[in-house]
C-alpha cells in the first residue's frame with residue numbers, strides 16, 4: 037500500500053480538526069501521522085482512530101525551530117519511511133512549510149487543493165479567484181499538497197497507530213531565524229479552522245459595532261471575519277480579513293452581514309457549505325450567489341438572531 | 346542597492362473568465378494588470394532605493410503584452426525592466442523560477458528580490474520559494490512589515506488566530522509581499538510619460554536555456570465554477586425570517 041505522510045497540526049496538545057480532515061483525504065493509503073510541534077504520545081489515540089498506521093514523533097529531538105528546518109524534517113521523514121505523498125493543511129504555516137519542502141526536494145506542489153486523486157496524481161484547485169476549477173497532474177516522485185481547511189470531514193477509521201520516534205537531524209537552521217512569536221488574543225478562534233464564520237462588511241460602520249458580531253459568534257462557536265472594506269476602514273483587524281487578500285475559509289456555515297459579495301471576497305469563502313447573507317439591499321449581488329438571504333438592517337437582524345440561537 | 350521585483354502579468358481579478366478548449370481561456374476582452382500583491386513589492390523596492398539609493402529592476406516572464414504591465418511598474422518608480430518572453434499560459438512555477446534566476450544571473454545579482462504572496466490566476470504560491478532555492482538564499486512569504494538592517498532583513502507575517510511571527514533573514518533574500526506592507530502609489534501623469542522612455546529589454550525564454558518540456562505541473566482541464574443558483578429569500582417579518590432561518594440551519598442543513 038502506498039505510504040502517505042500527514043503533517044499534523046496541534047493546539048493545546050490536541051490534534052486540530054482540520055488535520056483529521058486531511059487524514060480523511062488520504063484514506064486508502066498507509067498513513068504516517070507526522071507530529072512535529074506537539075505531544076505525539078498524547079495525540080496517538082486520536083490519530084489511530086482516524087486512520088494513522090504510524091504516529092511519528094518528530095518533536096522529541098526539538099531540532100525543528102525554523103520553517104526551513106520543518107521543511108527539511110518533512111524531506112527527511114519522506115526518505116526514512118518511504119513516503120510517496122505528504123499532505124498538510126493549507127493554513128498560513130502549512131502553506132509555507134510545504135512550499136519550502138517542495139523547493140528543497142525539487143518536487144512540484146499543489147497549494148490549497150479542493151480535491152485529489154492520489155493514484156492518478158491529480159488535484160483540483162482554484163484558478164482565477166475561485167471562478168474556475170483546474171485539474172492539475174503532478175509529475176512527482178513525492179506528491180506534495182496542502183488541503184483547504186475543513187473541506188474534508190474527519191472520518192473514523194481505526195488503525196494501529198504505532199508510535200515511532202524519529203529525529204530528523206536538521207541542525208542547520210538555514211538563513212531564516214524566528215525572532216519572536218507574538219501571540220494574539222488567546223480567545224480568538226483561528227478563522228481558517230473555525231467550523232462557523234460570521235463576517236461583517238462595510239455596513240458594520242465602526243470598530244465597536246463588531247461587538248454585535250462577537251456576541252452572535254460566541255453563541256455559534258464561530259470566528260469573526262471581515263471584508264476588506266471593513267478592514268480598510270479600520271473597523272476590523274487585518275488578521276480578520278476574508279477573501280483573496282486575506283484568509284481562505286471553508287466553514288460549514290458562513291454568515292455574511294452587510295457584505296456586498298465581491299468576487300475577491302468570494303474567492304476566500306466560496307467553498308463554505310452553507311452561505312447566509314443579511315443585507316438591507318434586496319438587489320445586493322451576494323443574494324445571487326448564496327444559499328439563504330434575509331433582507332434587513334444588520335443592526336436589527338443580528339441581535340435578534342443572536343437571541344434566537 | 347539593486348532590487349529585483351518579480352511581477353506577473355495577470356487578468357484583473359474582476360474580469361469574467363471564459364474557458365476555451367480543455368484548459369485555456371479567452372484572452373480577448375480581458376483586462377490584464379500586474380498581479381496585485383506584486384505591487385506591494387514594487388512599492389517597497391522603490392521606497393527602499395528612494396531612501397538608500399540604487400535601482401529597481403522589474404522582471405516578468407510572460408507574453409509580449411506584459412510589456413504594458415511592466416510600464417505601469419516603471420511608472421511607480423522602477424528604473425528598468427526585463428521581459429522573458431514565453432507564449433505558455435500556465436508555466437510550471439519551477440520553470441518560471443529558473444527563468445527568473447537565469448535573467449538575474451545575466452543581469453548581475455541583486456541585493457534583494459521582491460515577489461507577491463501568490464498570483465491571482467494560477468494561485469500556485471510557490472514561485473518565490475523555487476526562486477529562493479535556486480538562488481540559494483532565504484525566503485519569507487506573506488510579509489506585511491519589513492525593516493532592513495546591516496546585511497539582514499526583519500520581516501513580520503501573520504500566522505493565524507491573530508498570531509504574528511517575526512523572522513530574521515540574511516541578505517540577499519526573497520520577500521513575498523502582501524497587504525499591510527505599504528500603500529502602493531498611483532503613478533502621476535508625468536511618471537507615466539517618463540516610464541515610456543525607460544529601458545525594457547526582452548529575452549526569449551529559450552535563449553535562457555529553459556526547456557519548457559521539463560514542466561512537472563500539467564494543467565489538464567479548466568472549468569467554470571457555477572455560482573450558487575441564488576438565495577432562498579426568507580419571508581415574513583424579521584422575527585419570522587429569523588425563526589425560519591434558525592430552523593433551516595438546525596433541522597435541514599444541520600450546521601448548527
Ligand SMILES: Cc1cc2nc3c(=O)[nH]c(=O)nc-3n(C[C@H](O)[C@H](O)[C@H](O)COP(=O)(O)OP(=O)(O)OC[C@H]3O[C@@H](n4cnc5c(N)ncnc54)[C@H](O)[C@@H]3O)c2cc1C
Pocket residue numbers: 236237238239262263264265266277278279280281282283293294295296297298299300301304314315316317320332333334335358381
Ligand atoms: C486585488 C483585490 C483583492 C481584494 N481582496 C479582498 C479580500 O481579500 N476580501 C474582501 O472582502 N475584499 C477584497 N477586495 C475588495 C472587494 O472588491 C470589495 O471592495 C469588498 O469586498 C467590499 O466589501 P463590503 O462588501 O464590505 O463593502 P460594500 O461593497 O460597500 O458592501 C456593503 C454592503 O452592505 C450593505 N449594507 C449597508 N448598510 C447596511 C445595513 N445597515 N444593514 C444591512 N446591509 C447593509 C450594502 O447594501 C452593501 O451591499 C479586493 C479587491 C481587489 C481589487
Ligand SMILES: Nc1ncnc2c1ncn2[C@@H]1O[C@H](COP(=O)(O)O)[C@@H](O)[C@H]1O
Pocket residue numbers: 351352353354380382383404405406407438441459460461462463464465467468469470471472473
Ligand atoms: N511569470 C512570472 N513572472 C514574474 N513573476 C512571477 C511570475 N509568476 C510568478 N511570479 C512571482 O511569484 C509570485 C508567486 O506566484 P505563484 O507561485 O504563481 O503564486 C508572484 O506574486 C510573482 O511575484
